[in-house]
Amino acid sequence: xxxxxxxxxxxxxxxxxxxxxxxxxxxxxxxxxxxxxxxxxxxxxxxxxxxxxxxxxxxxxxxxxxxxxxxxxxxxxxxxxxxxxxxxxxxxxxxxxxxxxxxxxxxxxxxx
Numbered sequence: 001x002x003x004x005x006x007x008x009x010x011x012x013x014x015x016x017x018x019x020x021x022x023x024x025x026x027x028x029x030x031x032x033x034x035x036x037x038x039x040x041x042x043x044x045x046x047x048x049x050x051x052x053x054x055x056x057x058x059x060x061x062x063x064x065x066x067x068x069x070x071x072x073x074x075x076x077x078x079x080x081x082x083x084x085x086x087x088x089x090x091x092x093x094x095x096x097x098x099x100x101x102x103x104x105x106x107x108x109x110x111x112x
Contacts, residue, residue, distance in 0.1 A: 001018065001021070003017075003021045003041060004017075004021070013100070016079075016098060017052060017098055020052055020079055021054075023071040023072070024041075024052065024054040025039065025041060026071060028054050028055075028056040031058065031061055032056025032058040037056075037057040039054055039057075040054070040056075041054050048099060049098065051096075051097050052079075052096045053094070053095045055087045055091050055094075056092065057091055058090070058092065059086060060090070061092075062084055075096055078096075079098055080097050080098055081096070081097045082097070083095060
């Protein structure tokens with residue numbers, strides 16, 4: 001996955017962000033698809049946080065955690081925060097934040 005290679009080139013954690021990206025991208029393809037339009041992935045890194053944003057053209061379909069799907073449950077479990085905001089009409093953006101300080105500490109603990 002190109003996004004995971006980008007994370008690797010930045011020296012960032014791969015597992016949790018990769019799973020979040022995969023889930024949000026799958027949701028955009030499955031639930032946010034409009035013929036002729038794609039979804040958009042944006043990764044933003046600040047000193048302490050990785051922000052993952054996936055936008056699609058279905059602003060009328062706001063994702064919710066449901067019993068029938070586990071994708072957002074996984075996102076909720078892996079991300080420090082996540083949510084949905086309106087994008088330029090007709091789009092929406094589903095975002096997730098991961099603390100890089102926590103992720104690095106967790107990797108150090110697992111590696112010990």
